Structures are given as structure tokens and as C-alpha cells.
Amino acid sequence: MDSADGMDDIVKEFIVESTENLDQLDRDLISLEKNPTSKELLGSIFRAVHTVKGTTGFLGFSKLEQVAHAGESLLSRLREGVLVLSPSITSGLLAMVDAVRTMLAAIEKTGSDGDTDYAPLIQFLTQLQAQEPDGKMRDGLVAPASSFHAVEQEQSQDTIAPGTAEEDRDDQLPLGQILVEGGHVKEEQLASALDQQMQGDPRRVGEILVARGAVHPEEVLEALQAQNDGPTSSLSSNNIRVDVGQLDKLMNLVGELVLARNQILQFSTTQQDSTFLNTTQRLSLITTELQEGVMKTRMQPIENVWGKFPRVVRDLALACGKRVHVEMEGKDTELDKTILEAIKDPLTHLIRNAVDHGIESPSQREAAGKSPEGRLFLRAYHEGGQVNIEISDDGAGIDLSAVKAKAVERGLIPQEQAARMSEREAYQLLFLPGFSTAQKVTNVSGRGVGMDVVKTNIEKIGGMVDLQSAMGSGTTVKIKIPLTLAIIPALIVMCGGERYAIPQVSLLELVRLEGNGARQGIESVHGAPVYRLRGNLLSLVYLNRELHFDSAAAQDSAQQDVVNIAVLQADDCQFGLIVDEVNDTEEIVVKPLGELLKGLSVYTGATIMGDGRVALILDVMGLAQHAGVISEVRQRKLSEDATPAAERARERKTLLLFQSPDDGRMAISLSDVTRLETFSRSSIERTGEQQVVQYRGTILPLVHVSGLLEERRLQPRGVSPTAEDKVQVIVHTRNLRSVGLVVERILDIVEDDLSTRRPASRAGVLGSFVVQGKVTEILDVDGIIRVQDPTFFDPEQLLTGVAS
């Protein structure tokens, strides 16, 4: 064990396992502070520390063992109820956890547990233990006390008398029973030993039996071992530890398989052989499932990152003299491991900010009429293929005038711009490099590297950060991040004869102008091309010009009869990207560009298309910057933001509008929409009562919205007069199952704050709102689906759905 290279697997495994245990310990200790008498928590903490101690002793890390042992002794007093948890005990135990962590790190690096002297810590832990000593329990036979002396005398653990080192636990077989089952003692012997205990013998069963010579000390030790191993071994047999590198490799291979599958699918369209077509179909299905399966292995609940926060907050709050409690919602929201790693630091930074700058001291809070204890609320949820994370505090909020003053003082913006600046713009100042509003620099935060780093890190993984605050009542930071980085849905467009992929996340909508619309739809504002999208001017960017294709070709496309505009979202602004052609959306595997091309901000990576050729993935942010859209739109935003602040502060929702069966307007939240599709009527098939279509290799059940809504027309129409050949379908996906909602006509996509609300007047509707000055009903998607298929949301149904 002299060097890290020579470290054997046992030690490595021990480190991995112990690190996990320690993280759990942190969480448990914080929970314990709230619930100091919980037997369950104490038991779990004790077990974790005991495991660490036991293994370290076995591996010969004596220093580590001593520290862990001191902690264990203290815990055992707590568990016996001799001591009651106090803040100083918690701090002591947390310090112990930290010390163990430090030593583990040292072991990982150097192979030994370091030279740091932990004697003061051990002494502190011992002193804590000696608080409120309880006479009748201190008869020298209580395991922790006696074993502690043993350690102090630098003796190894096996001098401790068998039977004293352990206690029977609720969740384990009693020691006696194990001994009887192992054939080491007879039932009568056990019964009489138990009897003796009942009559006041303070010793443990094992001890009594050893003392009577009924059993060998070794046998008791073995039984104790069995007792410890029992519950854990059954758990671990269901889990194996896999190296992340191995998963990454697997993920890459699956990515390749997906590409090969796509190639075959493309080829299969030219083939007639039905066996080949069927096989292709099956290959496709299996590949999809395999892909999902592998993706899942990389998914981890956000709790893995959040779990550390209660500890961080506690330490921080103590250091700042504040009181903060943490609440979490959506702890089990899953994210790709890579993303989880990437958001760890930004989130920690935001949490620190919230506690250090956001939440006020108890006295200030009371003066402001708030509870002295601040509240930090973490929330995570899925929405539209993305994960949203919100971090809100109920602290003082952000003083915008201070922010502006600071920005002016730092020379980041001129005075007059600050005066004109809208609320939203001012919040964006916080994300500028070198900005910190903290009155004084503390050791916690406010060291200049701040929100800009958070923003850069989040944007690096394709996410977005937004900040809202209200003076006196708190701040909320919203983060939107993709679920996974490896495979993303993207729109494939053509430009200059090459294909480019635009990540679906940035895509808002597609606009196609034909004929006159194409020639006249594009206007110019002092030379800059714009398009009127629902009354607002949308800046336009020609992809071929940005990519410096032949200028003659670029001229040509401006004269064409058809103009394709992809409306994209970059940061907080929208712009239209004019491309030559729009192909389909595809799931693409993102591959990094080589070091040679890292400097090109307009691409995020490359992917391999179905035909085996490489296509570049456009970086929408980079493109917007390259085209100079962002600064330009920022200016325009200023004028838009002249609307009253209160109106903007309200939650805005993006809605998909469609025509209801009775010619009214209906809407569903865009987050419920996976895709919009058009199917020809002839492709609709029936399975029993259910109408279905074949869709992307699966069977998509169709739900006719018109059939399920109570008809309210004065003159019910018979056959729809617009019995067109095509039906418009909104695809809604939940828990991997999809359903197609057949609607009359898709109208528009709008953003609205849904302020004027009236309750629902019929089934299948959540309520009605005024959207764009017209009454619009919001469809109850869940309700409608339940009417058609009551089992749609059942988890069992999900399983059979996947299996079939």
C-alpha cells in the first residue's frame, strides 16, 4: 500500500463505498438534527460509521480507525439515549465525517491516511461523550467506552471482548437465534442465558454464553459477522458497481447502432422483400429500446447532488449567524450523469449565494415581519424534454438600484443606459463577469467569480439561467437544462447543399413563405432583413450568408419562391434563420468536434447521418452572436419591456391554439405537445374500437378531441364538411407512451399569462381564458385521454405496453 498504483482493489472499493456512506451520513446527520430522537436515523448513522471503522481497522488505517471509533462511541451513547443530540454534538460528528473524508482522499492519493493530527478532534468527541454521564450505564461493559480505551492505548480492535462490541438490532436476527441456528448452542442454554439477562445481568447474551463456556468466543464473533452481513448482502446482490467509463463506451456503441439502424432504415425504403422489411422493423424497435435502456443506466436522481445541500446550508447558515431550512421537491427527477456533474458547482454556488446574500439575519427578518428562519426551496421537474430546476429563497431580494449603481461604478454600463434599463435587463447585469453586489467580501461568496461562471457553466451544457426577484420577498433562479447531452432531437436543414442540425430545444417554430409571401414577406429595416411574425418584427439571419457560402447563391435564395424560416430562441431573444430546405427532425448522436475546430462558436458538434456522412450541429447561441442578432434584439427588448412590470412578472405559458369542434378556439400547453403530425386518413387503422396509426415504429392510438367534447353547436353538423384527406394530430407523450389527439386545425402558438380565467363549463376542459383578445378554452389533456383509455396512466399498463 505504499503507492496509489499499488493500491489493491479492496482499498479502492473501500474508498468508493465509504465515500457514498459519508454522503449519506451528511444527509442523515442533518435530518437527525431536526428529529433528534429518531431511532431509525441513529441506527443508520451508527451502522455507516461502524462499517467505516470496521473496514479501516481491517485494512490497517489506524488513524482513520481512531477517528471513526471516537465518532462511533459518541453515536452509541446517543443511540442508547444516554446523550441527547445538541448542536455541538452534530458539529462534532460532522467534523468527524469531514476528517474521515479528508483521510479517504489522502488514502486515494498516497495510499496512507495522512499525517494530520486528529488528536484534538478525538478528544473533542470524547468530551462530548462525557457530557451528562449516566452512572448506571458506565460499568465498563458498555462496548463503546471500553473499546475507546483500547484504541487510546493503541491496541488493535480484537482485544475487545467478543459480544461486547455489538448490540442486537431491531432489523437483524437476534444473536442468540443465529447461534442456535448455527448449532453452536442449544436452545435451553440460550433460554437460561436470556433468563439471567432478564433478572438483571447487564451483560450481553453472547458474553453470558461465553462466560458459561457454552460457546467459543470465535463462534460468537462469526455469528456477529453474520448478523451484520445479513441484510446488506441480500441488497448488494441486486446491484453491481459499474465503471462510468464502461457505460460511456456502451453509450457510444449504442449511438453507433442507432446510426447503423438509420442507415438500414433508409436503405429499406428501396426494398420490397417483406422479410427484410419486418426484420428491419424489429431491429429498429430493439435498437430504440436498447438506447432507452442504456440512457437509463446513466440517469441519476438529482438528489445525488442535492443531498449535499442541507449540509452546505447548515454550515453556511451557522457561519453567517442565520437560520435557514431547506425544502426540496422533485428529488427523484432524473438527469444524465454528465449533466448532473456539470450542474453540481453552479447549483452549489447558487445555494451559497441564496444563504449568504439572499436570506437575512434572524433579527432583520423579524423586523421585516418574517419568520426568523429563512426558507430555501429547491424544485426540479421535467417539462417538454427538459429539466427545470428552481432555487428560491424568501430573503431580501435583489436591490435593482444597487445592481445598477454597481454596474455603473464598475464601468460595465454608462449611467444613462442604467437609467433606461428594464428590470429584466438589470437582472442580466448580475450575470456579467466581475460583478458582485455583496456589501463585503465574505469567505462564503462574493469573491468576484460568481453568477457569470454559473451562467457559462449552465450554457455549456445547453441550458439557460433566468433570475427573478422581488424586493423584500425573495429571489428565484430558474435553470433549464436538457435531459441528456448524448442524444438529442434535432431539425435537419439544408444550406449550400450540406445538411445542418439545429437542436430542437432552440427551435420555436417553422415558417414557410411561398409565392408572393416569399417575395414580399421579407422587409428590411435599414438594410436588416425582418419578417412580421404575428405582428412583431423578427430579425432574420441568412444561414448561407453567415456561413459565407457563395454570395451569388445567397442572392439566388433571396429571390426564390419559397422561403423557409426556422424561428429560433437564443438566450432571451428570438430570430429567424433562413435556410434552403427543411428536412425532418431526427434523434442525433452528438459528437464533439476535434480540437482544431473548437474555436468555431457557430457549431456545437457534429453528428453522423443515416447515410454515414457527417453533418454539423449549429450552436444557436453562437450563430446569433455571430450574426449580431443578440445585441440588436436586446435593444428592441428594451422598448417591449415598457409594459407594466406586474404584467410581466406573472407566469407566462406557451400555448398551442387549435380550432375546437364547435369552431371556437381551444389551447393546450406547449409542454404537453411532443410533436405535431399530419396523417392521411387512409393510414388510420383500427384495432377493436381504437383508431390507430403506425408512427415511428410504434402504434399510436388516436383520440378524437371532437368526439369526446360535449357538442355545443346549435346545429350539429353531420359529416364534417372539411373531410380532407389529412388529419392534424397533436402527439402527447407521457411515461414513454404516446397518444395522438386529432384536432380540426392547428391555429397558432402564443405566449400568454393566462390571467383572465373562467371556470370550465363542460367536461374535458380545464377552464377558459382570454388569449389574444379571444375566449379560448384550455383542453384537459389528462381528462380527455382518461375518457378514451382509463388505463393510459397506469404503471402496469406501461409495463405491458413496453413488453408487447
Add this chain to the structure above:
Amino acid sequence: MSDRQQFATFFLGDNYFGVEVERVQEILRSQEMTPVPLSSPVVRGLINLRGQIVTAIDLRRRLGLPARAEGQPLMNVVVRSSGGGVSLLVDDIGDVVETCAESFEPPPETLALNQRAMIVGVHKLDDRLMHVLDCAKVADLESE
């Protein structure tokens, strides 16, 4: 370092080049390439090498040699580099050559400075001179 070294060799026009054989991942015939707009003119495009995306560098342009004739076939010498795979586009492939340290000489002073960075030196072979390329420098466009 041992005296003897092996080089994978190739031609650019009449010039004879070699890279250390360990650096070479594989050699391919002409591949379909996806151009990368806005990149350095030295970058000819991206190649799909069994799922790995490889950046192809026009070695003639990189070394300031005259462009090859239109339609002239290309060969890819895929070399491992720190920032992912890089393919050097060359005219033709030669043999693997074993050299000894005595035949090596540093590049002549008269060589242009930007090329001296990439050409480590020459090996005096029996029938010709072999330029020894530093792949890392070739792939490092920043240094230009």
C-alpha cells in the same frame, strides 16, 4: 530513445514525408468529406471514421505547397492527436521506413519559419531525403 525509428511515409508532389509509425492510426483511401464553413482553409472537412469524427487537414495547404490538381486522388493518413483524430490529406502513400539516428539532420536554416515548426528535420535515406513531420504541430492551427 532507441537509435532505430520507424516512419510511415507519404508523398506530397515530389516531396517525401514521414511521421512516426506509432502516431498513425490508419490509412484510408479518399473519403466523403463534409466541409466546415468558417473554419481555417487548411481544414478540408469532416470524415466519418466508423463513428469517430475526424478532421481532415489539407497537408499541402498546411505546408504552403501548391494546391493539387483538381480531381487528383487523395489518401488519408489518420493520426492520433490530443484533440481527437486528425487526418492528413496526402497524394500517395509510401513504405514504412526504418531509420537510424545517424541519418538525421535538423532542418536547414533557410526553411521558412512557419514550416520549421512542423518539419522537425530530415533523414538522409539512400535515395532521397525524408522530411520528418511533427504531427502535433501540424494539427495545432493556433500556432500559425
